[in-house]
Amino acid sequence: xIKQNEINDYGIPxxxxxxxxxxxxxxxxxxxxxxxxxxxxxxxxxLDKKLGKNKPPFEFYIYMLACIxxxxxxxxGRTNELIWEKFKEHSxxxxxxxxxxxxxxxxxxxxxxxxxxxxxxxxxWHSEKEEGDKEVTPTLPEQIFQDxxxxxxxxxxxxxxxxxxxxxxxxxxxxxxxxxxxxKGNYDNNLVGMNLFIFISAxxxxxxxxxxWARRLAEVLHKDLESNYxxxxxxxxxxxxxxxxAKSNGQEAILPIKxxxxxxxxxxxxxxxxxxxxxxxxxxxxxxxxxEADTLAQTFGNDWGNFSDILRKIxxxxxxxxxxxxxxxxxxxxxxFMSLVLSGTPNQINNLLSGVENGFFSRFIFYDFPLxxxxxxxxxxxVESPDGEFHSMAIxxxxxxxxxxxxxxxNENYAILFSLNxxxxxxxxxxxxxxxxxxxxxxxxxxxxxxxxxxxxxFRIAMILxxxxxxxxxxxxxxxxxxxxxxxxxxxxxxxxxxxTKIFNQLKRQNRMKSASGRKSFFLEKLPDTFNRATSMEIAxxxxxxxxxxxxxxxxxxxxxxxxxxxHNHYKKL
Numbered sequence: 001x002i003k004q005n006e007i008n009d010y011g012i013p014x015x016x017x018x019x020x021x022x023x024x025x026x027x028x029x030x031x032x033x034x035x036x037x038x039x040x041x042x043x044x045x046x047l048d049k050k051l052g053k054n055k056p057p058f059e060f061y062i063y064m065l066a067c068i069x070x071x072x073x074x075x076x077g078r079t080n081e082l083i084w085e086k087f088k089e090h091s092x093x094x095x096x097x098x099x100x101x102x103x104x105x106x107x108x109x110x111x112x113x114x115x116x117x118x119x120x121x122x123x124x125w126h127s128e129k130e131e132g133d134k135e136v137t138p139t140l141p142e143q144i145f146q147d148x149x150x151x152x153x154x155x156x157x158x159x160x161x162x163x164x165x166x167x168x169x170x171x172x173x174x175x176x177x178x179x180x181x182x183x184k185g186n187y188d189n190n191l192v193g194m195n196l197f198i199f200i201s202a203x204x205x206x207x208x209x210x211x212x213w214a215r216r217l218a219e220v221l222h223k224d225l226e227s228n229y230x231x232x233x234x235x236x237x238x239x240x241x242x243x244x245x246a247k248s249n250g251q252e253a254i255l256p257i258k259x260x261x262x263x264x265x266x267x268x269x270x271x272x273x274x275x276x277x278x279x280x281x282x283x284x285x286x287x288x289x290x291x292e293a294d295t296l297a298q299t300f301g302n303d304w305g306n307f308s309d310i311l312r313k314i315x316x317x318x319x320x321x322x323x324x325x326x327x328x329x330x331x332x333x334x335x336x337f338m339s340l341v342l343s344g345t346p347n348q349i350n351n352l353l354s355g356v357e358n359g360f361f362s363r364f365i366f367y368d369f370p371l372x373x374x375x376x377x378x379x380x381x382x383v384e385s386p387d388g389e390f391h392s393m394a395i396x397x398x399x400x401x402x403x404x405x406x407x408x409x410x411n412e413n414y415a416i417l418f419s420l421n422x423x424x425x426x427x428x429x430x431x432x433x434x435x436x437x438x439x440x441x442x443x444x445x446x447x448x449x450x451x452x453x454x455x456x457x458x459f460r461i462a463m464i465l466x467x468x469x470x471x472x473x474x475x476x477x478x479x480x481x482x483x484x485x486x487x488x489x490x491x492x493x494x495x496x497x498x499x500x501t502k503i504f505n506q507l508k509r510q511n512r513m514k515s516a517s518g519r520k521s522f523f524l525e526k527l528p529d530t531f532n533r534a535t536s537m538e539i540a541x542x543x544x545x546x547x548x549x550x551x552x553x554x555x556x557x558x559x560x561x562x563x564x565x566x567x568h569n570h571y572k573k574l
Contacts, residue, residue, distance in 0.1 A: 034074050280333055292369070
């Protein structure tokens with residue numbers, strides 16, 4: 001039998017509680033059927049994540065897993081069934097326990113010990129108020145900001161609030177991702193650029209307006225392109241005057257070519273045709289930036305503005321083609337490098353994305369920005385204004401962009417190649433392989449597209465970080481990612497995974513809400529956020545639903561994850 005002092009060596013507390021608040025907040029736990037197979041699979045994922053590579057002997061692993069089952073409230077008999085079925089053919093059974101019958105004997109002894117020794121821990125998880133952690137998504141680790149390239153680090157220092165600093169950095173990475181269309185890296189046997197899509201979700205007045213500072217990085221280049229366009233229009237009009245004059249005098253003349261408008265900041269309220277034309281004129285770069293995602297959602301609702309398919313292609317650099325009857329116009333873009341920066345309320349996510357099955361969802365970086373009930377001193381004059389630093393950086397970015405554009409004009413095939421070293425590539429593959437396995441175990445196949453595209457997003461973030469280290473110098477023709485920038489990119493993604501799964505669950509709940517119909521849907525809508533049985537029956541009576549039917553609906557809502565039983569005779573809508 002396992003001794004108490006040995007147990008402590010492997011990190012099992014004396015009270016037998018291994019789960020801590022927050023361990024299961026990303027998981028869809030079945031509180032009504034604690035001994036369910038899905039819950040057990042979650043326990044394994046939690047334990048594996050806690051242990052990492054430091055796996056204890058097999059017997060201790062089983063001991064810790066059984067402690068989690070006990071703490072969550074799974075009865076001993078059911079725990080025995082779950083562990084036996086999962087591990088009876090496991091290689092470690094033969095390696096450490098000789099054979100399955102002996103393992104079964106050991107398992108029974110472990111469970112007898114746990115359920116007696118830690119009887120006070122049984123079923124205590126529900127009382128630890130995990131629900132209070134459900135809505136709290138993590139912020140980016142402090143180490144990320146310490147390891148940023150100096151040019152980015154100097155910009156983030158102006159934002160002391162963690163959430164605002166995170167929102168700025170992620171928005172800035174997305175804006176910067178379209179400044180360097182000439183830098184590419186080999187990913188999955190394709191040359192890919194840096195362009196990123198982000199959606200920052202936050203209630204009104206939560207502070208997501210800090211994203212506008214990221215937009216400031218693009219304004220100098222945007223104005224420079226606009227100024228050049230006006231100059232070209234002026235020259236075109238003069239050339240047209242000379243052309244018309246020559247033609248009226250019977251002279252031969254060459255018809256001037258009308259200049260095309262270039263826009264670095266492309267409005268979301270644009271037609272599909274105009275987006276394609278602008279990207280073609282730009283040379284396939286640009287940023288679509290909007291702090292109200294509903295603008296884009298409303299544009300998608302129009303026949304002339306439904307270009308969500310174009311955005312999906314842009315993210316993957318897929319070809320875009322346009323053929324119009326008018327003037328027999330044909331536009332073809334082989335690869336595009338446009339980025340998309342959006343923010344909005346949680347409801348605006350629901351309006352923009354029809355569900356997690358939509359390929360648009362998996363292309364986004366999501367950051368959930370909760371509301372902080374703290375009044376900000378809006379007259380604080382001790383805070384240094386970032387205006388000068390941001391304007392200076394915007395000028396440097398414009399000068400660098402124009403310099404690179406000149407090289408491309410001389411050689412259309414000009415490109416700078418970015419790569420990871422072999423050790424980083426192995427680490428990258430191992431990390432994402434593990435995450436994919438864990439999250440597939442929890443959420444099923446619908447999460448796979450997001451995990452795989454987060455791999456591409458991580459690679460692109462590493463490209464941006466590496467490039468920003470050369471913003472004040474000449475960039476070599478080959479860029480090799482440093483371990484610092486690689487680890488920073490991976491750390492950012494590790495945090496963003498939590499935000500992605502939260503939005504994933506939000507959209508899944510929304511779809512379940514949409515699937516309810518008729519009186520059942522109406523009944524759910526009229527229920528308050530929290531209620532007891534008497535309240536629900538009173539509402540059912542008022543809307544003409546019989547008591548038995550209402551009770552059936554309540555059970556359905558619980559099973560569908562639309563409401564939960566917080567405690568006896570107390571329900572809460574999710």
